[in-house]
Every structure is written in C-alpha cells, then in structure tokens.
Amino acid sequence: MPRSEATHAPVADPGHIMELERALARVAYLLTRVRRHDQAMLKCGITMDRASVPLLRLLADSEEPLRLGELASRLDVEAPHVSRQIQRLEKAGYVERVSDPDDRRAQLVRPTVSGRRAVEAIREVLREWMSDALADWTPEDLKALAVLNHRMVDNFLDHAEIIGDFGATARERRPRTA
Secondary structure (H helix, E strand, O other), X not given: OOHHHOOOOOOOOHHHHHHHHHHHHHHHHHHOOHHHXXXXXXXXXXXOOOOHHHHHHHHXXXXXXXXXXXXXXXXXXXXXXXXXXXXXXXHOOOEEEXXXXXXXXXXEEEEOHHHXXXXXXXXXXXXXXXXXXXXXXXXXXXXXXXXXXXXHHHXXXXXXHHOOOOOHHHHHHOXXXX
C-alpha cells in the first residue's frame, strides 16, 4: 500500500535507519572491492572485469535472451555501457547474440555454456566466502537474514521512484524464498 494510504504506518526510528545505511554501505564496500573481485576471479580461473559480472549473472538468471535496452534498464545503467560490456563478454565467449524472433532487425543476448559455467563458478566462490564468514551463525539466523534482506530489497524496489525506477522488472524475476 502506498505510504499516503497507510493510516497507521509505523514510523522508522531515524537512528535505526542510520545504522542500517551504515551497515549496507559497509557490505557494499566489502562486496565490490577490486581486490575481492580479483581474488574471486583468480580462484575461479576466470578473466572478467567487475562490471561484466552482474551483467552475465542477469543473463544467466533470465529464462530467455534479452535486448540490450532491457539489460541496461534492469541494471540501471546507460545502454552504451551495456553494449561495451556485451562486446567484451562476447569476445571472451561468455555470451552470444541471437535474432529477436519478434523483430528480425533487433538482437537479443544470451549466455553461452561457458558463460553459465563462469557464473556458477563465481557464485560458488562467493558462497564459499560467505559460508566461511558466517560459519558461527545459526541456521535460523542465516534464514532470518536472507528473509529480511529479500524483504528489504523488495521494499526498495517498491519505492524505486524516489531515486528512479531502477528495478521493477528485477523484482518480478527474482525468485521468492521462504
């Protein structure tokens, strides 16, 4: 329900929001560092720049090939950026272009078998890192963290208009977890 329609919506504690923002900034920093990326790529035996990883992951998660414009929209980046990254991924053999059956003038992009293997290798390294880092957490805490993170992301996507509609389609395609 939109905020204006809520009659008894709870008010978020500004102190808690500030701490959440700080924690998310720390997580984003840790997960996006060049060193962490380079270590993960080395462990996977893959050569791929940081900007290509989310693009290839998005393609691997899609049930069908996607247009460049759709990729740019889902990643909230400009189309030329996606075009350059697709060229790099294509040259490396991780993606291929195919004709759009609905518009022969347009092209779609899909991951190759090599691209899907690369995504799975990257995910496996990241899962191993997370598993090691969170080894002392109980299964219940891990499940609660996952559920709350999905809930938070869904709420962010629901309120995307505040900073731009960056993910309406991303939410629709995200698998639900219990």
